[in-house]
Amino acid sequence: MARRKNGLSPRHKKILAFLESYQQEKGYPPSIREICDYTEISSTSVVNYYLNQLAEMGYIERSSNVSRGINLIKNAKGIRLQTVKSAAERLLEPVINIPLVGNIVAGEPMPVPPSDFSYYDPDSGVEIARGLLPENDSTEQLYALRVFGDSMIDAMVNDGDIVVMKKVDQARNGEMVAVWLSDRDETTLKYFYLENGKIRLQPANPLMKPIIIEDPNIVEIQGKVVLVIRQLA
């Protein structure tokens, strides 16, 4: 077999880009010959050839024997194009706003929102694309904290970073959690492991050594870290 192209060739992309911009500008799709001109393809049959490929790949829909019968479904970036959003799509908001409830400092207990924190100050929220979050489950249980000071560097978390937390009271092995160590009055971010009745708190930095805690009662799990975000100038 000859060349096996998986994705979109430059011509596919150029045609898709033209379909989008033309439709944008004119309000109706281009004819095959207009695509010829723009893409500098001399033959209508070649454009027809590519259009059929794009249709097979689901980027466009074609109608037989219809002038300009091209329906642009998604562009080269895979973004669906639609004039009107359906009600179902509106429910899947692409961005969720997570309340930024305070700072997390090593030396003092971290703020935890009440179990029912449906309302919060809207201007102190963090916008997160839904695609960044693990699941579409229970976004209600999420809150964010700003890291204050350099005390979390062993968790690979910097001053000013934002950690998105999920309210949990129990952690599973391997999850990164925020814990309050009552014996040393300290908040810390560590990977959690429960082994033989002991708790091992493992720093994210592989160069650092873990903390082994004999008495699990000392550890108060405040939440599970879902996302860490660092914004730079």
Added chain:
Amino acid sequence: MARRKNGLSPRHKKILAFLESYQQEKGYPPSIREICDYTEISSTSVVNYYLNQLAEMGYIERSSNVSRGINLIKNAKGIRLQTVKSAAERLLEPVINIPLVGNIVAGEPMPVPPSDFSYYDPDSGVEIARGLLPENDSTEQLYALRVFGDSMIDAMVNDGDIVVMKKVDQARNGEMVAVWLSDRDETTLKYFYLENGKIRLQPANPLMKPIIIEDPNIVEIQGKVVLVIRQLA
């Protein structure tokens, strides 16, 4: 003079409604004869007649001698319609999709997209809420890399983290940049400072010492780090 109609006749409205629903369903405008069928007008000339009126009233735009050359500007309620989002509207998009172009590894040059990379494979993108990005400027210049290996821990960046980069060839003091050090064949993320003709590359971890580079030619700036994201299970 005969009837003095200010507003839209039922036929005008019916045609406009058809234009909207047809465009919505098919993705391209109807032909005059298709409008005939729907509106139960037996003559193409009559539809043509009404279309010209609608064009004069600013509801549509027509292109001469172009099949289906109808651009629906506003519907009967005067609401502006747009099939494809304009560039201005795209700026208001709550989520932007940033291409994930590859891995960044200390030991080898990092991938940098070409200067014109407006299109890329859609299946490997990172969704970022616009609110997380510094400005609304030039989202075209952004790309993302996945960190591979533990070699960036001095930049407080972990294995698996995603760094969002902006294409720049010059850095300003205090910015975190990805640089290729040609003398030691290494890619690294550091804060950039140009001082007295020397370049100081400062690790994000305050415990680490900076690298001072006497010859600025050794440093190839690959991009500026805009955002670091760490997703946890």
Added chain:
DNA sequence: CTTGACAGTGAACATTTGTTCTGATATTAT
């Protein structure tokens, strides 16, 4: 080297489609 899938050219053809024309009918102002 041969082969076959892929990519491209150019032209011919058939259909769709916008335009125009003649004429008829309807509505309204005077």
Added chain:
DNA sequence: ATAATATCAGAACAAATGTTCACTGTCAAG
């Protein structure tokens, strides 16, 4: 009622447009 204007019908025409076909060139696998 009459004239002027608006609305409509049907057909013919020309242009735009999609489709198809024969042919050529390219590239990689066997």
